[in-house]
Amino acid sequence: DDRDVDLDPRFLNTSYECLRPTPLKSKFNVKLVELLEVIERARELNDQWRNALSYRRAIAVLKSYPRDIISQKEIKKIRGIGSKIGYQVKSYLRTGTIAEAEHIRQDKRLHTLELFASIYGVGPKTALSWYRKGYRTIEDCKNHPNLTKAQQLGLQLVDDLREKMSREDVEEIYTIIKENIKELDPKCIIQPVGGYRRGKDLNGDLDLLISHPDEERVSSLLNDIITRLTEGGYIKHLLYCARSESRTDSKHGIIDHLEKCFVTFLQPSTQIKRQVDMIVATQSQFASAMVGWTGSRQYERSLRRYAKREKKMVFTSHGLFTNTKPRKLISTSTEREIFDILGVPWLEPEMRNC
Numbered sequence: 001d002d003r004d005v006d007l008d009p010r011f012l013n014t015s016y017e018c019l020r021p022t023p024l025k026s027k028f029n030v031k032l033v034e035l036l037e038v039i040e041r042a043r044e045l046n047d048q049w050r051n052a053l054s055y056r057r058a059i060a061v062l063k064s065y066p067r068d069i070i071s072q073k074e075i076k077k078i079r080g081i082g083s084k085i086g087y088q089v090k091s092y093l094r095t096g097t098i099a100e101a102e103h104i105r106q107d108k109r110l111h112t113l114e115l116f117a118s119i120y121g122v123g124p125k126t127a128l129s130w131y132r133k134g135y136r137t138i139e140d141c142k143n144h145p146n147l148t149k150a151q152q153l154g155l156q157l158v159d160d161l162r163e164k165m166s167r168e169d170v171e172e173i174y175t176i177i178k179e180n181i182k183e184l185d186p187k188c189i190i191q192p193v194g195g196y197r198r199g200k201d202l203n204g205d206l207d208l209l210i211s212h213p214d215e216e217r218v219s220s221l222l223n224d225i226i227t228r229l230t231e232g233g234y235i236k237h238l239l240y241c242a243r244s245e246s247r248t249d250s251k252h253g254i255i256d257h258l259e260k261c262f263v264t265f266l267q268p269s270t271q272i273k274r275q276v277d278m279i280v281a282t283q284s285q286f287a288s289a290m291v292g293w294t295g296s297r298q299y300e301r302s303l304r305r306y307a308k309r310e311k312k313m314v315f316t317s318h319g320l321f322t323n324t325k326p327r328k329l330i331s332t333s334t335e336r337e338i339f340d341i342l343g344v345p346w347l348e349p350e351m352r353n354c
């Protein structure tokens with residue numbers, strides 16, 4: 001089929017996901033996106049990050065695309081779908097499926113890698129190295145000689161943390177935390193971010209952004225919250241804590257100076273321990289932290305790339321800066337203001353699901 005179609009310029013000229021709305025679930029290209037997501041995940045598990053990213057970008061285009069893809073000509077025109085993935089899409093248009101994705105779904109090795117990578121503290125690299133050592137079960141992993149502290153915790157909590165949370169689960173936990181924080185200090189500001197804010201039905205964790213109008217109070221806030229929730233019997237473990245100094249995550253290119261603590265929280269109704277990520281920001285950091293922690297990861301990537309390349313600015317979760325030496329903070333007080341300064345269209349969180 002080589003029918004031609006008129007393309008919306010947003011799909012012809014730009015590969016920036018932050019310039020177009022991407023819903024959580026599109027009405028269009030549903031099965032195609034599912035198949036490409038299977039391949040994307042396989043690339044991640046095989047530690048092929050660049051290739052996985054190509055799939056992510058093609059998937060993002062297809063999710064935001066306003067109709068079903070019908071022809072090869074159309075695929076060739078769309079920015080963000082290269083020739084290799086274009087070939088997969090072509091075979092999908094012909095056969096209704098993608099053979100490689102079907103194979104991956106049956107692949108026992110990938111199922112094992114997925115199991116290992118689902119352990120807190122274990123990423124694709126470690127999962128691969130354990131597989132190569134011959135490990136095939138969680139029990140095998142538990143016997144690994146030099147587990148990090150995070151991996152020991154991850155293995156201990158694997159059954160709990162693998163369970164996804166419904167929106168009701170998230171709301172139950174959010175309500176408890178909010179009430180406790182308000183009793184601690186009624187002036188605190190608490191805002192759920194992450195996938196929950198983007199409207200996801202199934203959530204791996206709850207991401208909570210916390211602030212206070214008094215900058216002095218902000219530095220001691222997280223400690224007080226954790227103490228209170230621990231004494232209340234809710235917080236069971238500290239998975240990860242960072243003071244408010246610089247930290248770089250080379251894999252995701254995330255640079256973040258915010259203070260944060262990732263904990264396990266015992267959900268009363270299910271008695272399942274859930275991961276809650278608490279992030280603290282001052283009032284002046286709050287708007288950037290909202291944008292930076294709402295995601296999706298791909299949305300954040302594209303926003304940072306757009307800011308740098310097109311606007312000569314640096315966007316981080318702790319602020320928007322000029323791309324000069326030294327950097328100068330551009331003061332912002334709302335999400336909309338950040339979008340306006342960057343010159344990107346306002347997107348509701350539900351439309352940042354690329």
Ligand code: DGT
Pocket residue numbers: 193194195196200202203204205206207249254255256292293294295296297300317
């Ligand atoms: P999930 O897996 O259901 O929790 O899905 P998300 O989308 O909530 O993903 P999550 O919780 O890993 O991260 C939420 C958003 O926060 C994500 O889109 C990017 C951002 N984020 C995650 N980790 C970091 C970090 O260490 N620093 C910064 N600046 N942002 C982060």
Ligand code: MG
Pocket residue numbers: 194195196203204205206207
């Ligand atoms: Mg999350």
